[in-house]
Amino acid sequence: MKKQDILYGIHPVREAIQAGRRRIAAILLAPGKLPERLLRIREMAVKRGIPVKTAPANRLGELAKSDRHQGIIAETGIFQTTPLETLLKTMGAGTSPPFLLVADSITDPMNLGALIRTALAVGMMALITPRDRCAPPTPTVSSASAGALEHMTLVQVTNLARALGRLQEKGIWIFGLDHRAELDCFQSDFTGPAALVIGGEGKGIRPLVKKSCDHLVSIPQNGPVTSLNASVAGAVVMYEAYRQRMMHRKES
16 A cells, blocks of 8 residues: 655645654755745754755656656655545534535546636635545645645545535535526525535546436536536636635624
8 A cells, every 4th residue: 555655846845844743754956046935835844853865856757657746746645535524423513514625526637626726716625526536635636726625635436426415414515517508697696604626637526426416516607618627617616615605704
């Protein structure tokens, strides 16, 4: 079983240090004069007692399995997920109604990373994914999320439809994004406890998961393109929900 990840790039490494959720064995930097951003990361690491070493750029590329390492990698423990029951117990602790993202069959790590980045920006408290039908929380996902993954609560479940049922038992309304739905996202009410389900490219939300949703919503479009990229569509609806929730909070 894998016990170590190699995070690469300025944002993922910096956010992993700031989040403090991963065990970081060492930071490796390219030799020579360092740009200001890498100097700040080195200072953060030293303050936290994380060993900092140097390694040639080609060695960093070998470890990262990518040439997009930006002169820095971190040898870390694997990303730790949260059990669903733990999330359910903590959902009522905040001052705002729970707001969750559910990714069904998002297998492209770039799409998943982009969704996580937006979800964190709009204050979603957790991401729920199926264990076997979604890209895992790899360094590529962390890189695509610009490090947002390092701050996100991630729940992996064996049966997504059953997990949605558990959310409904806790009073969470489930909204599934479906471009064929008659109700559009701007007509929907996202101000209460809500979970937004985003499906994978091509087939969208799986039929059994779709049946588990309370409402199916679409994004109105005007043009020849019939659907949007999953991460773009998700961002549109997440920000509409965020707008509604902010307005509702001000009016309360």
